[in-house]
Amino acid sequence: MSKVTIQTVADKAGVSIKTVSRVLNKESAVRDSTREKVRAIIAELGYKPSPAARALASNSSKIIGLIYDNLSSAYVMAVQTGVLKACTDNGYNLVIHPCNNKSENLSQELISLVQKSRLDGLVLTPPITDREELVTELYDRKINLVNIAPRREDKNRDSVSNNDAEISCELIQYLIDQGHTRIGFISGDPDHGAAYKRLNGYKKALKIAGIKYNPSLVYQGDFSFESGEKAGHSLLNLENRPTAIFASNDYMAAGVLKVAHSLNLHVPNDVSLVGFDDAPVSRQIWPSLTTIKQPVVAMAEAATKLLINRISDPTKQATAITLDSKLLLRESTKSIKSVGNE
Amino acid sequence: MSKVTIQTVADKAGVSIKTVSRVLNKESAVRDSTREKVRAIIAELGYKPSPAARALASNSSKIIGLIYDNLSSAYVMAVQTGVLKACTDNGYNLVIHPCNNKSENLSQELISLVQKSRLDGLVLTPPITDREELVTELYDRKINLVNIAPRREDKNRDSVSNNDAEISCELIQYLIDQGHTRIGFISGDPDHGAAYKRLNGYKKALKIAGIKYNPSLVYQGDFSFESGEKAGHSLLNLENRPTAIFASNDYMAAGVLKVAHSLNLHVPNDVSLVGFDDAPVSRQIWPSLTTIKQPVVAMAEAATKLLINRISDPTKQATAITLDSKLLLRESTKSIKSVGNE
């Protein structure tokens, strides 16, 4: 089996390579009958255009980069799934690039990556999305970008967000409806915009319900299991301990649960517990966690589509999309309204 | 900033583009002084060779594909990390390709992928590694391959394995040392070679200790949390229930633990429990699981190096590497030897 090139196809179809090229690139100016003939030959020969030749001639690699630094492998996998879907659907390839958000010269690293691999654009995920100086520099270099869940939406930037603050508020309102008024809160890594949004949702729900914000019920975590354990020790050993705790992610909630077990406290009888993310662990512990599920795959896919649109038209108006998360009620929460009042 | 190409570098260095090419490709036949001069200019200009031009001219993409279908995102992330490390170190790029191992036409899908993206080789992970007809077909097509943890090592194939059977045997011997003789076993997805190896290790340890293999203590799982729950219900409700249970992975162990909690059985006081993989969940549940840690990152990196070597010399002798897993003792296991005998 000798090599099948565009020339092979053109010869066999009795047309020029330019016409084959037009069919390949779905250009309109081709007679239908010609198009069909060429397509048939392409299928017959199993011809696949050379990405290298296309990239070299067109000066665009059809490759985008996915940049992440996230401690949750389930989150990263979901993002990859969504990005890959959009890439496949649109004829793009993907380069994954895990990195360290704490790195001083991350922007230089990303610029080098883009130049070296000739990437057509980048998908940025939290918390890198919120490295403002980095994102600005990438934009200044005319690198096509899309931001997933940035802390602040910017009218000039493509982004896909979720309703972190709103759903957190809803969740707290749900707990309040269940009779909880002393509600502990464990915040996430302050490098993540999500940490603020979830805290804001918590505060807002309290305010609406007329419950005073009590700093002693709020503990600074960093999204890790270990920080959840520490927070759990603090909150559960409080003299007047909370009747419910909202941890900003499931890992921290799992940490609290472990401490509750060790203190012989029963969840949810002694304390209700809520996480965030619907991480696998939220279903693999006992009791299973009431949590919030973000549409991560859909967000990543939507973001990648925005990026691909921007690559084809770098001057187009920026778009900001918001997708909704939803509350998943499971075993770790319970009403504490007095019996008989219902 | 106009475009910097090999010609720009050659002009500025006062040499031909062929000489620059030699420096780029680390060919030996270049005078040291020339090499240094060219290198300096490359650095000064920030020149990065065009991957597309190189690929087109050399007919090799310097891209390899990573193929996986695995329910554990932590495992996949670890594999990606190792593969990416070897790729970066050797100037290769990576294309990730999640897929469905149950798919009938997976081999056609992979062949298409290789042709379409001009991949120089593939890294195969379990359970795809054990689709014998598929792997054979890929070899027949002269596709460069490396197999991670195949069920059987083949002298003609590059592979990197771990000591699944041996470490499982050691683990069971440890439990026997702790006084356990009724040891339950939950096997994994039969599509995975690891499922057999772990079962064989279990059997071997029993045999060495002179304990009769008891099929009623062995339950067929599939590596999922849910299958662990089912197995837990069966094993823990046995009239003469086991004093220890070895689940072939941590997800299933977590499932057993959940059932134990629901039955008011204490781990490890009422029953010892062991998992496999050191998945994040093994540390995020209470009690934390005694488990086995495979050197997944190192395996993936070693495998990728083998593949890259094979790409540069497709006729070289195949290599089979084995890396060792290790036992991590945590809170879920306990000796049941009668007190005072120690």
Add this chain to the structure above:
DNA sequence: CTGAAAGCGCTTACAG
């Protein structure tokens, strides 16, 4: 609606 020519930026094969 279709095509001939030039060129993208490298490596290969050959020569010296």
Add this chain to the structure above:
DNA sequence: CTGAAAGCGCTTACAG
């Protein structure tokens, strides 16, 4: 140790 020429397989820009 170094270089001139050809060519990899496409797309771009232009022409008709």
